[in-house]
Amino acid sequence: MSGIYAGARPSRSEDLLARFPVVLALFDGAGGRMLLHRPGLPVEEAPPVPVVYQYLKALAHSAVAVHEIALRDDADSAAPAGFADTVEQGLTTLPDLSLDPQAAGAATAVLAAVRAFLSTPRTPGSATTEELEDFGRSCSPHVVTLMEKAAAVQVTHWMSVLDQWHILLGPSGFDSVHAAVNTLYVTRRKNILFTVLAQYLGEQAIGDRLLLFETPEFTTTPEQMLDLMTRVVADRDLGRAFFGHGQVMDVEILGDAAVHAIRTRMRQRGKTPVLPTLAPYDSHQWPWPTDPSSGSAPADLYTATALHQPRPPAD
Structure with missing residues (x-):
């Protein structure tokens, strides 16, 4: 599976870039980088934040x-x-x-x-x-x-860039933008680039078209970011096919089974499990989706699978 899966990613990346505008926002010590991929056009990198x-x-x-x-x-x-x-x-x-x-x-x-x-x-x-x-x-x-x-310098700069890109793409084009931001642990909850992008893509894009990728390093490469975004978007086809909802695959697929095992083992030990509340897969909360009322989709693999029953045989 791993070999087949890895071999399919280059064509998946090409498909993603052919269908949607993609913005990659990368942390660095100079205030960040932003790159715009438009279908059929060379990648455009925004000017840097003023020194x-x-x-x-x-x-x-x-x-x-x-x-x-x-x-x-x-x-x-x-x-x-x-x-x-x-x-x-x-x-x-x-x-x-x-x-x-x-x-x-x-x-x-x-x-x-x-x-x-x-x-x-x-x-x-x-x-x-x-x-x-x-x-x-x-x-x-x-x-x-x-x-x-x-x-103020950083935010003003990136909002000016996004104002220009909004005009460049037009409202319909901007409504289909997929964007990804990388973050280290300490910058997850108040990530500047992600928060600026949220003002333009809107709350409904969070966790759907606007993604926050946590890494162990302050910096990463555009190629790594694009590869990871491709994986997320491609896995949503798998999620829909297997479990009835695309974003089932956005999280650790064994996570719900592990939670079930933890509950069982803690009950056997007479202890209360320490577990978060589950938000629906289509929740737009960030940085932690935990509100059960924040969406309408299933919140765990078992519920999604129960709703995703085989079609009845054709007559």
């Missing part, structure tokens, strides 16, 4: 480095001195970024706080919890300001 986003984000994150440096007990490490030099350079060159006054003020405050902490004599690794918390409190309002500025 000021990276500066704002780096300035905000500089305070995080202090926390890590303060906990190190490696007296021979050159990291503190090297980072102190970087902070001094940042303070000197900050005017070159031409930030607005609020962002410039927040950046100056964060870098000054970092410099003050690093210049305080202390034994490596001896910073107390109270010192670190006081430092965090002094930085946090300014870090929040910098992150707000960075997010």
